[in-house]
Amino acid sequence: MATVSIRELEIDFGTLRVLQTLNLDIKEGEFIVLLGPSGCGKSTLLNAVAGLLDVTAGQIWIGGKNVTWEEPKDRGIGMVFQSYALYPRMTVKGNLSFGLKMAKTPHDEIEKRVAKAAKILQIEPLLGRRPSELSGGQRQRVAIGRALVRDVDVFLFDEPLSNLDAKLRTELRVEIKRLHHELGSTMIYVTHDQIEALTLADRIAVMNGGVIQQLASPKEIYRRPVNRFVAGFVGSPGMNFVDGTLALGGGAPGFVLSDGTRLDISGYEFSGDPKDGQPATIGIRPEQIELKEKAEDATILPIHLNLVEPMGADSLVWGHVSGTQFAVRIDGDDHVATPATVDAFFSPSQASIFDKAGGARL
Amino acid sequence: MKPRFIRSIAAQIALLPAWLIVIFAYLGTIAWTIRISFSSTKVFPTYDFIGLKQYERLFATERWIISGQNLFIFGACFIIGCLIFGFLLAVFIDQKIRAESVFRTIFLYPYAMSFIVTGLVWQWTLNPTLGVQQTVRNWGWQDFTFDWLVRGDRAIYVIAIAGIWQASGLVMAILLAGLRGIDQELWKAAKVDGIPTWRVYLHIIVPMLSPMFVTATVLLATAVVKVYDLVIALTGGGPGISTEVPAKFVIDYLFNRQNVGLATAASTVMFVTVLVVLAPWLYSQYFRGQRGRGA
Amino acid sequence: MSTTTMEPQGPRPSRITPARIGVYAFLVVSAAFFLLPLYVMLITSIKPMAEIRLGNLFSFPLAPTIEPWIKAWTYACTGVNCDGIKVGFLNSFRILVPSVIVSIALGATIGYALSFWRPRGANFLFAVLLLGAFIPYQVFLYPLVRMLSTVGLYNSLPGIVVVHTIFGLPLMTLLFRNFYAGIPIDLFKAARVDGGGFWAIFFRLMLPLSTPIIIVAVILQVTGIWNDFLFGLIFAGRENFPMTVELNNVVNTTTGEREYNVNMAATILTALVPLIVYFVSGRWFVRGIAAGAVKG
Numbered sequence: 001m002a003t004v005s006i007r008e009l010e011i012d013f014g015t016l017r018v019l020q021t022l023n024l025d026i027k028e029g030e031f032i033v034l035l036g037p038s039g040c041g042k043s044t045l046l047n048a049v050a051g052l053l054d055v056t057a058g059q060i061w062i063g064g065k066n067v068t069w070e071e072p073k074d075r076g077i078g079m080v081f082q083s084y085a086l087y088p089r090m091t092v093k094g095n096l097s098f099g100l101k102m103a104k105t106p107h108d109e110i111e112k113r114v115a116k117a118a119k120i121l122q123i124e125p126l127l128g129r130r131p132s133e134l135s136g137g138q139r140q141r142v143a144i145g146r147a148l149v150r151d152v153d154v155f156l157f158d159e160p161l162s163n164l165d166a167k168l169r170t171e172l173r174v175e176i177k178r179l180h181h182e183l184g185s186t187m188i189y190v191t192h193d194q195i196e197a198l199t200l201a202d203r204i205a206v207m208n209g210g211v212i213q214q215l216a217s218p219k220e221i222y223r224r225p226v227n228r229f230v231a232g233f234v235g236s237p238g239m240n241f242v243d244g245t246l247a248l249g250g251g252a253p254g255f256v257l258s259d260g261t262r263l264d265i266s267g268y269e270f271s272g273d274p275k276d277g278q279p280a281t282i283g284i285r286p287e288q289i290e291l292k293e294k295a296e297d298a299t300i301l302p303i304h305l306n307l308v309e310p311m312g313a314d315s316l317v318w319g320h321v322s323g324t325q326f327a328v329r330i331d332g333d334d335h336v337a338t339p340a341t342v343d344a345f346f347s348p349s350q351a352s353i354f355d356k357a358g359g360a361r362l
Numbered sequence: 363m364k365p366r367f368i369r370s371i372a373a374q375i376a377l378l379p380a381w382l383i384v385i386f387a388y389l390g391t392i393a394w395t396i397r398i399s400f401s402s403t404k405v406f407p408t409y410d411f412i413g414l415k416q417y418e419r420l421f422a423t424e425r426w427i428i429s430g431q432n433l434f435i436f437g438a439c440f441i442i443g444c445l446i447f448g449f450l451l452a453v454f455i456d457q458k459i460r461a462e463s464v465f466r467t468i469f470l471y472p473y474a475m476s477f478i479v480t481g482l483v484w485q486w487t488l489n490p491t492l493g494v495q496q497t498v499r500n501w502g503w504q505d506f507t508f509d510w511l512v513r514g515d516r517a518i519y520v521i522a523i524a525g526i527w528q529a530s531g532l533v534m535a536i537l538l539a540g541l542r543g544i545d546q547e548l549w550k551a552a553k554v555d556g557i558p559t560w561r562v563y564l565h566i567i568v569p570m571l572s573p574m575f576v577t578a579t580v581l582l583a584t585a586v587v588k589v590y591d592l593v594i595a596l597t598g599g600g601p602g603i604s605t606e607v608p609a610k611f612v613i614d615y616l617f618n619r620q621n622v623g624l625a626t627a628a629s630t631v632m633f634v635t636v637l638v639v640l641a642p643w644l645y646s647q648y649f650r651g652q653r654g655r656g657a
Numbered sequence: 658m659s660t661t662t663m664e665p666q667g668p669r670p671s672r673i674t675p676a677r678i679g680v681y682a683f684l685v686v687s688a689a690f691f692l693l694p695l696y697v698m699l700i701t702s703i704k705p706m707a708e709i710r711l712g713n714l715f716s717f718p719l720a721p722t723i724e725p726w727i728k729a730w731t732y733a734c735t736g737v738n739c740d741g742i743k744v745g746f747l748n749s750f751r752i753l754v755p756s757v758i759v760s761i762a763l764g765a766t767i768g769y770a771l772s773f774w775r776p777r778g779a780n781f782l783f784a785v786l787l788l789g790a791f792i793p794y795q796v797f798l799y800p801l802v803r804m805l806s807t808v809g810l811y812n813s814l815p816g817i818v819v820v821h822t823i824f825g826l827p828l829m830t831l832l833f834r835n836f837y838a839g840i841p842i843d844l845f846k847a848a849r850v851d852g853g854g855f856w857a858i859f860f861r862l863m864l865p866l867s868t869p870i871i872i873v874a875v876i877l878q879v880t881g882i883w884n885d886f887l888f889g890l891i892f893a894g895r896e897n898f899p900m901t902v903e904l905n906n907v908v909n910t911t912t913g914e915r916e917y918n919v920n921m922a923a924t925i926l927t928a929l930v931p932l933i934v935y936f937v938s939g940r941w942f943v944r945g946i947a948a949g950a951v952k953g
Contacts, residue, residue, distance in 0.1 A: 052550050054668040069665040073556025085551035089569035098565070099555030146555070372855030373774040377782065380767045380826070384782055387823045388789045391800035398799065407803065451687060454680050467936070468688045470943070471695075474935035476884030478901045479928045482908055483694040486701065486917060487714065496712030527691065535946050580791075587793045591886040595905060612795040617891070622799055629795040640791055 002028045002063055002076075002153030002186040004049065009058035011044055011210075018044050019210045022058070028153075031180050031187045035197040036207035037233070042190045043158055045207075049188065050156050051075050062154055073103075075154075078147025082159040084139045086131040092142050093127040096149050110149075117148040120182065121175075137168045144179070157189040161196065173199060194234045198222065206230045224271075224352070228359035231283050231352055237316060239283045242324045243356065248276040255282050255353070257322035264299035268348040272355070272362040279356035286316065286329040290345040291336065298345035303328065305340050392633065399626040407622075416627035426628060429606040432518050436607070437586040439522035440529070444582055445575065447526060448533025453563060455534070456541045466538075470531035477528070481595025484524040485511065514604035517597050521589075521605060524596055529585065533578045540574040541567070580643065587636060608632050702726065702921035709917050725918035729926060733919055735898070735906040742923045745903030749883055749930070751814060752899055756821035757878045763822060764829025764874065765867065769859050771830070772837035773845050783830065790827035797823075798891065805892065812894030820892045821882050829874055836870040837863065873945040876938050880931045900927045 004026040011019040019041045026032050034042035047053040049060055051072035059068045067075045087095050093114060100110045118124045121141045131139055140160060147155055157176075161169045177200055180187055191197055197204050198218045206213045206221060206229075214226040225231035231239050247254040247262065255263040263282070274280075290298065303326060305319035310332065317328045317336055328344065330336060353362045399417070401410050420426050451469055455462055472480065487493050490509040498506040510516035544567065552562045568575075590609040597605045608628060615625035697714055702725050704718040731741040738744070771779050801820065802811060810816035840863070848858045889899035898906075904927045908920045935942055 047550075050550075050554060052553060057667045059664070059666045066665050068667070069669045071556070072554045077554065079551070079554045081547040081551060083545055083547045085545060085547040087548070087551075087566050089566070099557060102555065102557045102561065146551070150555075370774050370776060370855055373770045373776045376766050376770050376855060377776060377779070379763060380782060380786075380830075381778075383823055383826060384785050384789075386804070387797065387801065388785055391797040391804075392792070394800040394803075395796050447687075450683070454683050457680050459680065459684065463939075465684055465688060466943075467939070468691050471932065471935055472691060473946075474880055474931045474942070475928045476886065476901050476931070478884075478886050478905055479924050480694075482904070482920065482924050483698055486921065487694055487697055492709060492712045492917065493714055497714040497716075500711075500713055527694070531691075532946060535943050539943075539947050584791055591901075594886070595909075598909065609793065609795055612798070613887070616795075616799055625795075626799055629793070629798070632793045633796045636791060636793060640788075644788075 003061075004154060004186060004188065005061040006045070006049065007059045007061065009045070009048065009060070010056045011041075011048060011053065012056045017210060019048075022210075022212060024205065024212065024215070026186060026188065029184045029186055031189065031200060031202045033197040033201035033204045034188065034190045034207055035192070035194060035204050035233070037192060040207040041210040042192075042207050046156055046158055046188060046190045050077055050079055073099075076152045077154045077156055078150045078152045079156040080140075080143050080147050080158065080160045082162050084131070084143040084163075086139060086142055086146075088131055091128055091130055092123065092134070092145075095131070095142055096145050099146070100149060113149040113151060117145040120148065120179070121145050136164050137172055140164065140172060141175070144176075148183075153185050155185055155187045157187065157191075159191055160189075161191070161193070169193075169196075176200060195236065198234070206233060208233075223350075224361070225283075226361050228281065228283070228354040231354070235285060237286050237327055237329070239285050239352070240321075240324075240326045241281050241283050242321050242326070243279070243281050244322070246274055246276060246278045246280050246353075246362075248274060255280070259322040261302055261322060263301060265348040265351070265353070266299065267297045268351060268353065270353075270362055272360060274353075274362045278362075280362060281354045281356055283352040283354065284346050284350075286327045288346055288350045289328040291317075291328065291330060291334075291342060294345045295347055297349060298347045301344045301346050303342055303344050305336060305338050305342060308336060308338060395626045395633075396630050398622060399630045401623055403622040403626070405620050405622060416623045417631070419624060420627050420631065423624075425603050425606055426608075426611055428603055429608045429611045432605060432607055433586065433589075435518050436522050436525070436589065437583070439519065440525045440586055441579060441582045443522060443526040444529050444533045445578060447530040448578070449537055451530060451534040452537035452541055455538060466534075469534055472528045473531045475528070477589075477591035478595045480524055480528050481592045484520070484527070485596050488520060511597065512601055514601050517601060517605045521592060521596055524592060525585075525589070528592075529582060532581070536574050536578050536581075537571060540571045544570060576643070583639070587632065698921045698925055702918050702925060704918055706914075706916060706918060725916070726922040726926075728916075729907070729919045729922040733907045733923060735903040736910060742900060742903050742907060742926055745898060745900035746926070748893070748897050748903075749899040749901075752817055752821070752889065752893065752897065753879065753882050755814075755818045756825070756882050757875060759818060760822045760825035760829050760878055761871065761874050764826060765833045765864070765871070766859070767826070767830045768833025768835075768837055769863055770855075771834045772840075773842075773858075773863075774855065783834070786827045786830055790831075794824065794887075802891070812892065812897075814893065814897050817888060817893040817897065820888050821885070824888070825878060825881070828877065832870055832874055832877075833867070836867065840866065869944075872938075872941050876934060876942055877945045879934055883931050 004024075006022055006024040006026075009019055009022040010017070022045065034045060036042050044053065048055050049062075051067065051070060055068065059066055061067065062075050062077065072079075087098060090098060096114045096117060097110050100113065105113075114127075115124075118127060121144060123138065123141050123145060126134060126138060126142070131142070134142065143160070160176075161172055164172065173196055176189075180200075189196075189200060201218055203215060203217055204221050205215045208229050214221055214230045216226075221230060221234055225234065228241070232241070242257060244255050244257045244263075247256050252264050252266045253268065255265050257263065265282075284301070289301065289303075301321065303319045303321050305317050305328070307318040309316040309318065313332050314329050315332050315334070317330055317338070319326050319328070319338075354360065355362055397409075398407060400413065401408050402412050402415070455465055455469075459465070488495075488508065488511040490496070490512060495506060495508045498508075510520050548566070549562070552566065557566075588609060589607055590613065593599060593605055593607050593610055599606050599610055609632075612625045612628045612632070615621045615628065700715075700718055701709065703721040703723060705720055705722055705724075708716075708718055708720070729741060730743050732739050733741050735742065735745065767782075770776065771783055801823075805811040805816045805819070810819065844862070845858065848862050853862070883899075884901065885899065886901040886905070889897075889902045893899060893902075904923050907923050908915075
């Protein structure tokens, strides 16, 4: 049973409260990503789960056991670090087997595990080399291998790909996903890169200021962000935000922009408690705007278009809506004349509306 | 890429004093000393050539042989003692303790003092009639003896102790800088792997610090060869000639005993010894540099 | 009366393990080892001779007196003269100031030239200098004595300054060269494009940037030169003996009973200047060691 349960966790550094009464239940075999900007507390949470940090209050349960006071080695975890943290003067084999030797594991068992991990990660030819002789990607594999040989059910990753260049990052991302399918272990993964989060996670916990903003599947987080912060953090290029007011008086529900334009938002599912005249922000993703064809439930969005940025497969068209900068994604082969003022189309059911004051979804 | 060989007269002129010093004060003096060692110079330079006579005399002089032996004994005790003690100091200070800077200040202040001061203080402290020995006897242990200072067979160890007192702080400073440069995540990884702290030091940290150990050893070895002030102040070379060291031998014969020929022969022997010991280290540094920094 | 065990939560119970105690014990004992001689020096220097003869090294003086200090400073005998060690103190300063200035100026210039201009033979020059730092100086002594004699600088103040400069050059050059190696070459290139020559760039650009390393160099040189004994003895001349030489004279060449309290007072006075530099400079001192020790 490799579940992880975090209960009422609070962590203070001196007078600074880093994590606020956090609760998180992770299912067995789940790949959960802690996503957020620097300083949001995600690494702190991971280190606390690992036992490398003392918590101020609350409990941590791993595999059905209360490990709040246990040493890291007794928690049944393996950990992979951002800087790989390989033992520099030992060979790869030495790195993989050192911890096991310390635990007085029998020699054949060590050989078995090292061989297995090396096979899974395809580092067999590297066993006799030193870390300084390996590339970044190879080092990271060895670091993962060191966690693998521990034969545990829970793996912790602390921004493992941040030190790699973009191409390597993509490669290793796939590796990690493949690893998860092969092993089926529970994995807790910390990153600030939302693409990693979206591609790897079963569920994402978006964190800010020591609080989990939203805990949901990547799809849910992308489609229905629960507040302005989550909406802006996930997705690249980012969601467009335009301020305005709700007009829910008579007739079709509408959103009035600052320049007076009224957008028809029929079809939008309100989840909060919207009020007529409430100041709000509407969020529409660049790929949710159509310039040519009108979908069935689409309504009109007037845009001034200024500049086209070709990016290969797609192009990004920049303009503004009611004075606010706005981006539209179009196919790379399409052509748009600029400057131009057009009536674009969007489906309100895809959009998000947030309360201006708190940022909560309406 | 740094520009190579910029033609600059100003630079050449600016380096003139340096060239003068290097040629005359460094290379010239060494050559001259070696030349004189083949002569029978007493006080003023005589340029006759008597072959290796001075060297023969040198190695027939008991004082010189004892100096050499003392250098080895002192050198070994001093270097090993400083390395171990300095390492332990660095490790323990690095344990996130309170008042760390106070301890550091205390451990390093002896290095700021002159060897003369150190020698005098330890001479006073270890004086058999008025120092530690007498004090402990006054406390009741009548048979306590610690008269190493005046014992021919032990005095050299006293010099080593005083030297360790002075220089361990230096080793500590060097190793502490090394310890602080170690990635924190390495400690975390070791903790997750369940490796006991002392083993982390033994198997992981010490190998990582080996360049610092080498640097410290080289510095200490340089001090060993030069040791003079400490001996003069602590024992004056005595009792008898039991704490003679090569540096003192040379100075004595150079100035007091008016036998420059013998003294320069002794200096040359010291010089050659240092070169022989230094060569492998320099060789490894040079070739390491050519190949690029490894691990 | 319940027997429920405490469910682990919150921070781990604090552990005052034996290991922790051992760490502090070791550090405290070591600190005592290091401080003991200083303590002995201090209390001996304020004890009257009667108490010293009793041989209680660590006991606090019953009748403390500053008479030994006064004697040490003003009328202790350093060989022929009995003017106290203040003569040596003044001499040490007269040696120190020019030596520090010249050796640092030269080291900075050479380090600058080596680092940015790389004139011909620069590497050879640097290699010999570095090697020279390791060579036992006995090899240099006799020829230096002869050479300085020939130009009439033997046993004189300028003579000792020259000697200190010569022997301080390797370390100073190393310090400055390494420091300048850490300055982005683009800064230098921009200055050259702006038309700067060798001295112009040095005085207007590099020197103002060099404050940190100059502080380190001053600390190292002040400590090294003030604490020097041998060169002062050989090259400075009787009227210019530095404090260290005078101290040795006071202590080791007295006839009759040794006045240990006076000797200790004189010792502390001699150690005072570098110790003050040490305590005041704190971090810079350590930085100096690191910079000098980590060669290249």
